[in-house]
Structure formats: C-alpha cells, structure tokens
Amino acid sequence: MIKAIKVRLYPTKIQEELMFKSASIARFSYNWGLNYLNSYCKENNKTLSIGELRKEFTKLRNDSEYSWLKEVSSEIPQQALKDLGESFKNFFNKQSSYPRFKKKGKCEISFFHLNNKFIVEGNKVKLEKIGYVKMKDEGRLPIGNYKKDKIKVLNPRVKFNGKFWCLSLALEVKDATKEELTNVSIGVDLGIKDLAIVSNIDKPFKNINKSKEVKRLNKKLKRLQRKVSRKYDMLKGESCFKKGEKLTKTQNIIKLEKQIKLVHKRIADIRLNYIHQTTNTIVKTKPCRVVVEDLNVKGLMKNKHLSNAVAEQCFNKFITILEYKCKWNGIEFVKADRFFPSSKMCSCCGTIKKDLRLKDRTYICSNPKCNLVIDRDKNASINLANYKLA
Ligand SMILES: [Zn+2]
Numbered sequence: 001m002i003k004a005i006k007v008r009l010y011p012t013k014i015q016e017e018l019m020f021k022s023a024s025i026a027r028f029s030y031n032w033g034l035n036y037l038n039s040y041c042k043e044n045n046k047t048l049s050i051g052e053l054r055k056e057f058t059k060l061r062n063d064s065e066y067s068w069l070k071e072v073s074s075e076i077p078q079q080a081l082k083d084l085g086e087s088f089k090n091f092f093n094k095q096s097s098y099p100r101f102k103k104k105g106k107c108e109i110s111f112f113h114l115n116n117k118f119i120v121e122g123n124k125v126k127l128e129k130i131g132y133v134k135m136k137d138e139g140r141l142p143i144g145n146y147k148k149d150k151i152k153v154l155n156p157r158v159k160f161n162g163k164f165w166c167l168s169l170a171l172e173v174k175d176a177t178k179e180e181l182t183n184v185s186i187g188v189d190l191g192i193k194d195l196a197i198v199s200n201i202d203k204p205f206k207n208i209n210k211s212k213e214v215k216r217l218n219k220k221l222k223r224l225q226r227k228v229s230r231k232y233d234m235l236k237g238e239s240c241f242k243k244g245e246k247l248t249k250t251q252n253i254i255k256l257e258k259q260i261k262l263v264h265k266r267i268a269d270i271r272l273n274y275i276h277q278t279t280n281t282i283v284k285t286k287p288c289r290v291v292v293e294d295l296n297v298k299g300l301m302k303n304k305h306l307s308n309a310v311a312e313q314c315f316n317k318f319i320t321i322l323e324y325k326c327k328w329n330g331i332e333f334v335k336a337d338r339f340f341p342s343s344k345m346c347s348c349c350g351t352i353k354k355d356l357r358l359k360d361r362t363y364i365c366s367n368p369k370c371n372l373v374i375d376r377d378k379n380a381s382i383n384l385a386n387y388k389l390a
Contacts, residue, residue, distance in 0.1 A: 003170065019160070195274075197377035198381055214270060343379070360376060
C-alpha cells in the first residue's frame with residue numbers, strides 16, 4: 001500500500017536560505033537542460049537522451065565558473081533533468097504541450113530529495129546538505145535511518161507554498177491485513193491522574209509527570225530558573241545600569257540558560273518517548289477499532305487549576321500519534337462526539353448518573369437492578385469502546 005504524506009517543516013534562517021538555493025538550482029538546471037536540448041536539436045537535427053544530457057550537466061557542474069552549483073546536493077539538478085525528461089515524454093505521448101522554461105515567481109518553488117537519505121529522530125528530519133529540520137506532526141514519518149532501516153519512500157520533494165515549507169512524499173507501508181486484527185473495539189480514556197485507561201488493558205498507563213525522574217528534573221528546572229532570575233536582578237541593580245537599556249548577558253547567565261534549555265529538552269523527550277511506548281502497547285493488542293474522546297484541550301487549559309497538568313500530558317500529541325499508528329496498522333480510529341457522556345453513563349445498563357462529581361473516583365450505578373461498582377475511568381473507557389456499536 002502506498003501512502004501520501006505531507007509534513008510541515010520549520011527550518012532555521014540558514015536552512016531556509018539553503019532550501020531557497022536548492023529550489024533555484026533545480027529551476028536553473030531544468031531551464032539549462034531545456035535550452036541545451038533546444039540548441040542541440042537545431043544544430044544536429046536529432047535529439048539527445050536525458051542520460052547524455054545529465055553527463056553534460058556534470059561537466060558544467062565541475063566548471064569553476066559554476067562552482068555555486070555544488071552548494072546543494074548533486075541529486076537536485078539530476079532529478080530536475082529527469083523531470084525534464086518526463087515533460088518531453090508527456091509531450092511525445094501527446095499528453096502535454098512542449099516543455100516551457102520555468103519562470104521565477106511563476107513556477108513552484110521546490111526541489112527533490114534523494115529517496116533513502118532521510119534520518120528521522122523525534123520531531124526532526126535530516127535533509128541532505130541542510131541538516132536536521134524541525135517538523136510538525138511527529139509520528140507521521142517513521143523514525144529511523146531510511147537507508148539502514150530500508151524504509152522506502154517515493155518521490156520526496158521539499159516545497160514552499162509562499163508561506164510554509166513542507167516535505168511531501170509517498171511511503172510504502174506493509175499491507176495492513178485485516179485478518180491479523182482481532183474483532184475487539186477498544187476505548188481509551190485520557191486523564192490527569194493516569195495518562196490513559198484502556199478498556200482491554202487492566203493496568204492504567206501512569207502519568208509520567210508523577211514519576212521520580214520527571215519530578216527531579218522539574219525541581220532542577222525551578223532551581224535553575226530562580227538562579228537565573230536572581231542574576232538578572234543583580235545586573236539590573238548595578239549602578240551603571242540605566243532603565244530602558246538592553247542588558248548584556250553575563251557568561252554565567254548564558255551558561256544557566258543553556259542548562260535550562262537542556263533540562264526542558266530532557267523532559268520533553270521523556271514525555272514523547274512515553275507517548276510512543278503507550279501508543280505502541282495499545283496498537284499491539286490488535287483491536288479492529290480504537291475510540292478516544294474528542295477532548296476539548298483548549299477548554300481544559302482555561303481552568304487554571306488544571307491547565308498545567310493538562311499541558312504536561314500533551315493530549316493532542318498523544319491523539320495524533322495514536323491516530324497515525326492506528327492508520328498504519330489498518331485499525332479504525334474514531335473520535336467520540338464531544339457530548340457523548342462517557343463518564344456519566346453506566347457501562348453495564350446505560351443509566352446516566354447526573355450528579356457524578358470530578359472527585360468521585362468510583363462509579364456506582366444508581367439503577368437498583370444493576371448496582372455496578374467500577375473505577376470511574378475504566379467505566380468511561382468501556383463506554384468509549386462501545387461507542388455507536390449497535
Ligand atoms: Zn448500571
């Protein structure tokens with residue numbers, strides 16, 4: 001099965017310059033090739049193969065006058081010439097008109113990237129001669145060294161749409177055979193006490209932010225932040241400092257801020273890693289369907305008692321990653337309606353308990369014929385698992 005994927009990139013200034021250069025060299029090469037072929041045809045009354053054309057281009061690239069062509073990956077112009085070959089093929093097959101020159105400002109700003117030269121780590125993708133570029137939507141691209149791990153991608157292109165950069169490619173995914181899945185529908189209830197309670201897994205997935213290691217790092221972070229703010233206060237208190245003036249950071253402040261950044265990164269890595277572990281475990285139970293709540297994260301964040309705890313859990317990231325992993329395994333992924341009473345409904349008889357409070361950790365069914373007593377979150381996860389199942 002082939003899947004088309006597009007991820008937004010967040011290059012640094014220097015990376016962006018290189019990306020614009022790559023795109024302009026792709027355009028230059030295409031136009032150079034077209035011009036070369038046109039004059040070759042006129043002079044010799046016959047055409048030249050794209051293979052020959054590419055050899056001519058290599059000569060040009062080795063010419064000292066064109067040394068700037070070497071600032072980007074050699075694959076970029078080579079692919080641009082292949083693209084030109086495709087344009088001619090389409091012309092000869094009467095599928096399109098004669099190839100035209102690509103005009104600056106009128107053609108797409110894009111360039112090709114070699115198929116297997118990707119390395120994906122967390123939310124970064126390594127592009128040849130450009131380096132690690134941050135991307136949105138981690139979990140979309142498989143993590144790994146594409147050459148070593150033999151991850152196959154087709155036609156990867158880096159594009160600029162006038163505002164954003166993105167990487168688009170087609171990914172070969174193993175055929176998700178439905179036979180391998182069980183016929184179980186599962187529900188995933190997300191929370192703050194525990195990260196996730198899953199209907200078919202007994203143990204809850206704990207809140208990683210309550211672990212010793214994260215607590216220790218958070219303490220360290222606070223200590224460093226206090227230290228750095230004291231240093232700033234001291235700077236401002238110095239007699240030579242005038243109000244409104246820009247502070248010159250001392251070596252000490254620079255060092256402390258570097259440390260703070262590292263601790264932040266360490267915490268973020270632990271959280272992300274945990275999300276990957278959790279979602280992997282859920283997907284490995286091979287359900288045919290996964291149902292999650294449609295969480296109103298923005299709304300939850302408005303509650304100042306909860307906002308910190310909610311932010312720490314990275315619910316949106318969890319849902320995004322779980323969704324991609326489900327899709328890759330052929331598992332149906334469903335977000336329950338925001339008004340679905342997953343917590344208030346009894347998972348056994350369907351009675352709605354209107355007076356359920358947030359602090360009630362146990363669900364006790366009020367229907368005298370049922371009398372179900374169950375963990376509140378487990379109850380919600382079972383309700384989600386049964387969501388819209390007739
Ligand atoms: Zn009941």
